């Protein structure tokens with residue numbers, strides 16, 4: 001698919017850099033951990049630590065959720081290196097390696113960092129791109145969208161958790177009708193929970 005080859009190229013290019021830099025930054029930022037509302041029953045532990053840097057993080061397009069500050073030192077202990085790199089350093093797991101790529105159990109996918117419900121299994125589909133794909137978000141306010149020009153000659157829309165700003169992936173416009181959204185999300189950024197999707201807010205888009 002269009003975005004896949006670009007991802008793959010970037011991964012190859014940045015792999016050595018990321019692998020070398022992964023544990024170099026102590027991240028002294030103070031944080032207040034978000035209270036988890038649901039204890040995930042399934043956690044994704046991918047074995048890849050490949051990723052990318054993403055220097056372009058601007059143009060917040062949506063911002064509707066309560067913000068939480070995250071303790072990065074606590075996160076380093078709680079998350080796997082890949083989960084930390086993807087969510088906190090805008091990394092990308094290798095395609096076809098994530099544990100949720102072919103996962104279709106009924107439930108909700110939460111942010112791995114703050115446990116905010118983000119995606120429903122009802123909107124998950126097999127896009128063939130190698131990452132979990134959703135054709136919609138649970139609620140428009142659950143994510144923020146950001147212009148990402150980190151790949152030369154290519155502008156993408158980065159998806160982050162609106163509550164803790166964790167990097168989730170990107171959204172493209174080549175998804176299934178009627179909305180044509182393809183939220184291309186890293187397995188390392190989400191946790192699956194077997195529960196019914198919460199009712200959408202009145203302002204949310206219809207799935």
Ligand SMILES: [Zn+2]
Nearest residue numbers: 111114161164
């Ligand atoms: Zn979050």
